[in-house]
Amino acid sequence: MITTPPAIEAERLAKTYRTGRGRPPVHALRGLDLVVPAGRVYGLLGPNGAGKSTTTKILTTLSTPTSGTARVGGRDVVADPAGVRALIGYVSQGASCDPLLTAEENLVLAARLRGMSSVDSRDRARRLLAEFGLDDAASRPVGKLSGGMRRRLDVAAALTHRPSVLFLDEPTTGLDPESRAAMWAEIRRLSAEDALTVVLTTHYLEEADRLADELMIIDRGREVVSGSAAALKSTLNGDTLRVELFEPDADAVRAAVEPLRGIRGLVVEVAGPTGALVARVEDASAAIGSVIPALTSAGIAFGAASVSAPTLDDVYLHYVGHTFAAAPPTDDSADPDASGPETSEPASPSEGAAA
Numbered sequence: 001m002i003t004t005p006p007a008i009e010a011e012r013l014a015k016t017y018r019t020g021r022g023r024p025p026v027h028a029l030r031g032l033d034l035v036v037p038a039g040r041v042y043g044l045l046g047p048n049g050a051g052k053s054t055t056t057k058i059l060t061t062l063s064t065p066t067s068g069t070a071r072v073g074g075r076d077v078v079a080d081p082a083g084v085r086a087l088i089g090y091v092s093q094g095a096s097c098d099p100l101l102t103a104e105e106n107l108v109l110a111a112r113l114r115g116m117s118s119v120d121s122r123d124r125a126r127r128l129l130a131e132f133g134l135d136d137a138a139s140r141p142v143g144k145l146s147g148g149m150r151r152r153l154d155v156a157a158a159l160t161h162r163p164s165v166l167f168l169d170e171p172t173t174g175l176d177p178e179s180r181a182a183m184w185a186e187i188r189r190l191s192a193e194d195a196l197t198v199v200l201t202t203h204y205l206e207e208a209d210r211l212a213d214e215l216m217i218i219d220r221g222r223e224v225v226s227g228s229a230a231a232l233k234s235t236l237n238g239d240t241l242r243v244e245l246f247e248p249d250a251d252a253v254r255a256a257v258e259p260l261r262g263i264r265g266l267v268v269e270v271a272g273p274t275g276a277l278v279a280r281v282e283d284a285s286a287a288i289g290s291v292i293p294a295l296t297s298a299g300i301a302f303g304a305a306s307v308s309a310p311t312l313d314d315v316y317l318h319y320v321g322h323t324f325a326a327a328p329p330t331d332d333s334a335d336p337d338a339s340g341p342e343t344s345e346p347a348s349p350s351e352g353a354a355a
């Protein structure tokens with residue numbers, strides 16, 4: 001049986017940024033293992049500061065790891081960066097196209113920079129404009145295009161040399177819902193029709209849920225859990241019971257959830273003061289009949305109460321221990337690893353610049 005090798009493999013990837021004299025180093029990655037199957041959409045999901053962009057920068061050769069190894073298409077990112085760059089396209093968080101050039105000129109420029117002849121570059125640019133529904137934008141300056149069109153053009157520009165792996169760093173941040181849906185459709189098409197491997201970083205749970213064949217939740221530079229969204233949800237037993245609390249008082253809520261702990265199969269995962277009480281429960285309809293009276297008799301004011309199948313939000317809460325929205329900021333001083341070895345590479349402003 002012939003097995004396709006993974007598009008990306010990384011072992012114990014670590015990155016420490018030095019931040020200047022007297023300031024503690026930032027441990028952005030703390031030993032990440034990663035296997036991305038070829039031809040799939042892989043989501044790196046985590047709150048701000050989790051280490052998603054750092055991972056992407058290492059895999060795209062824009063930054064070097066402090067320790068650990070990574071290969072893209074079998075090529076080592078440190079030993080063979082040129083070989084890796086030939087295989088990949090990268091769309092960074094910031095816009096990469098020149099706002100003064102037209103859409104077509106930008107694509108021709110991207111193709112020329114990849115070493116294509118002028119005739120081939122023009123041909124490739126026209127094909128990509130058609131493929132991405134950007135024909136009407138061909139002769140318009142990029143600065144005059146909508147945010148959604150500019151983002152699609154950024155993706156098209158990363159594909160001029162027909163890479164086999166495409167990195168998208170938060171591709172829909174700042175887009176309106178319609179443009180976001182169009183971008184999702186584009187990513188799905190690229191993965192299905194062109195058998196492209198797509199590595200997508202996002203802090204939108206819904207985006208990862210809808211797009212990623214597999215995903216990894218990262219928090220503070222470490223893997224929390226990985227797998228398909230469906231598999232991750234199935235690891236949570238039962239349904240989610242959620243009660244929205246009005247002006248929750250932490251002590252009162254703590255007192256109110258105490259009796260809930262006796263309800264069969266119910267596990268309280270979070271209880272105020274973030275505004276909600278969330279519990280996992282086997283028999284939701286039976287449990288809600290006990291939870292509501294318990295809260296009422298404890299004098300807890302609440303709004304909607306709902307029971308639903310597990311979502312990625314619930315997966316995140318279950319494994320990370322807090323809701324995605326309530327992710328605390330990275331605090332290296334609080335981490336025992338914070339005094340670990342520093343990288344010899346100083347943090348430089350050029351890190352993260354688009355290729």
Ligand SMILES: Nc1ncnc2c1ncn2[C@@H]1O[C@H](COP(=O)(O)OP(=O)(O)OP(=O)(O)O)[C@@H](O)[C@H]1O
Pocket residue numbers: 017018019026027028046047048049050051052053054055203330347348351
């Ligand atoms: N060049 C740098 N110098 C110093 N610290 C950095 C540098 N780049 C990133 N960091 C820090 O490393 C940690 C991880 O950052 P990273 O950008 O990888 O996270 P992220 O998950 O991509 O977050 P975001 O969604 O905000 O982009 C953060 O604490 C960040 O402040």
